[in-house]
Amino acid sequence: MLLEKVCSSELKDRNPELLRYQRQIILNEIGIEGQIRLRKSKVLLVGAGGLGSIVAYYLACSGIGYLGIVDPDIVEESNLQRQIIHTEENIGMPKAISAMIGLKKINSKINILPYPDEIKKENVFQYIEDYDLVVACPDNFNSRFILNDSCVKTGKPLVVGAVNEFEGHVFDVISPEGPCYNCLFEEARDEKLTRGIFAPVAGVIGAIQAAEALKILLNIGNFLKGRMIVYDALKESFREVKFLKNPACNVCKG
Template identity: 45%
Template sequence: MERFQRQTILPGIGISGQQKLQDSKVLVVGAGGLGCAVLPYLASAGVGSLGIVDGDKVELSNLHRQVLYSEKSIGEFKVLESEKALSSMNSKLTITTYPVFLTHENVDNLIADYDLVIDATDNTEVRYILDEACRVAGKAMIYGSIFRFQGQVSVFNYQGGPSYRSLFPEEDQSSLNCAEAGVLGTTVGMIGMLQANEALKIILGIGEILSGKILIYNMLKNDQQIFELAVQMEPVSEKVTSPTIDLISAEKALVEGGLLLDVRELGEKPVVSSEYCIKIPLSVLESRLDEISKEAKISVFCQAGTRAISAAKILKKANFMQVKAIRGGAADLLKLITNEKSIS
């Protein structure tokens, strides 16, 4: 216990509290900016078992905020690189890695063995899936979200408290992720640290949990506010149904062929030019569905993937059957198309 002596002497923790941390199992969904802030604090505090879910690989553009990785990590799975870094911090830590993207199909199995779940994603679709699974399973979900210089933290589904969907009943199709809106590394660091703090409080049974409340922190003003959530609780009788969207890589989309649907707004770059590509911004998609054949095989893309998923859901609800969303975005697609042209 010498390692944790500075925290075990704190009121409300002690040896028994440290044992609670050792016995706990926490699943972190997302090993990007928020995950890279959350994970080291949990590992260093002595949480006994960590699960890490992320099917993404490290890219150069990640390094300014995803501090578990180095230039040597580029091209490697984030979960595997984070496992290396965390194991060097705490060799007694049990780490289970899941190099997959969370979906409707795998979410129940992924969360089953864990006491609580931390939402460190920047994908709204995934957040709703995770929230609903945690609500049904009775597991707390610690939420964190970033928009430019501002971040939010809350705890959902905690001891019968409100869920994410009860706060945001409808998915916001216009929401932007970090790749689209921009992000400062210190912002994700601050919000991730606050998420880790909520996890430690829940495990230890100390302090006031951000359940039924949302904390908003503005990095430019050093301003922190906590708001009470006025939400109605929904019954836990059944899962909220939503069209299941298949996510594919840009490479697979080109191999499978069919129509490429660009749902970015006019003027967004890079420009993707292909005889198989049409552009209908997400903001007007529902009014222009008649421009697309319902028999077409459609791969939807945007800047980073979030709007593509929203567009694919609109198409599926309108009975377009062969619809998939491209994971990643226009830059990946353009690179592949450019390479194909240079080879031919």
């Protein structure tokens, strides 16, 4: 009751943040201290497509203080079916810039740093060094491997998501405690994208990624460390796949 009074509309003029985030602040697991922690947090989002759109929206709405967005692509009309952060008027614009414009309309108080660039081995450490956590939403294995390697080396938490057709999966890489992306997908190789994506699957997986990112930053709940959630939209089912460090992994040294 005390927090509800603190967050009441009577204090709107004195502290608008209390009103905006009151539904989070009244949660025992978050409170005012947790909200302050989110405001001070810095998250790097790699990929502003289907998954990244959802992650970006929820992180911005939740009050993340600094959100970096890395994406080398421009907005195309075919993106709009699932990449809901972009609009028709932004077709031809770099996705990182388009995402910033959309997020600023939702929450003008947070800091958005757009990077219209591609994550590579040569620049990845430059991008992640100033951030507390990385959310991987690229559409290729190579970028995920690069992010996994760099996050394991620097000890930064990484939330990984991927979608294909009617399915998607998500898990956390928290080194050195848990297994890494390479432990699971060492043999994976990129294939030419010829299959489609059922738009709501990106929404489901992106929302789980956002939830994991917020939980890790707040240090609440159980993380998807050594656990992968797999969603099947056709069956409308979730299943949990548990996995351990691979003793032969050359990244986290199993």
